[in-house]
Amino acid sequence: VVIESSFGAPKITKDGVTVAKALILEDKYENLAAQILKEAASKSNDNAGDGTTTTVVLAKAIAQEGIRQVAAGANPMDLKRGIEAAAKVVVDEIKKMSKTIKSSDEVAQVATVSANGDADIGKKLAEAFEKVGKDGVVTVEEANKSDDFEVQIVEGMSFDRGFLSPYFVTNSEK
Secondary structure, three states: OEEOOOOOOOEEOOOHHHHHHHOOOOOHHHHHHHHHHHHHHHHHHHHHOOOHHHHHHHHHHHHHHHHHHHHOOOOHHHHHHHHHHHHHHHHHHHHHHOOOOOOHHHHHHHHHHHOOOOHHHHHHHHHHHHHHOOOOOOOOOOOOOOOOOOOOOOOOOOOOOOOOOHHHOOOOOO
């Protein structure tokens, strides 16, 4: 999907959450539905790091069928309870089907899929995860050139933003 921007070059992506976040519709009711889809895609991205396109497609199908059922006389609350029960069954089945990744090769396979089939990136990510361990954090940053990437290990803790307290600052000029 190519997303037009009011500034800079257009963005090319296959990521469902990126596409959903770019949606702004003129009709307020359609935009409300788009906002709900954005929220669903964002939650999938936050919880699993993937599956955003599937989330949007499923949410759209559930909404369309729900509207059709309500128009045909179904009780909306019964419909809601049915959707919630079905979601629980699906989540339980997915949990049964899931398997724990145990080897660096398996990490590389999953990372390669997430990197759109780029085995080099998959191997580098597996290397990074192996070095930091199961409780470590791996941060991926965009490189200047598509062929240029490296793995850096930073010891210690990482904070999302700034200092916890301004009293931690020892050199205010930095």
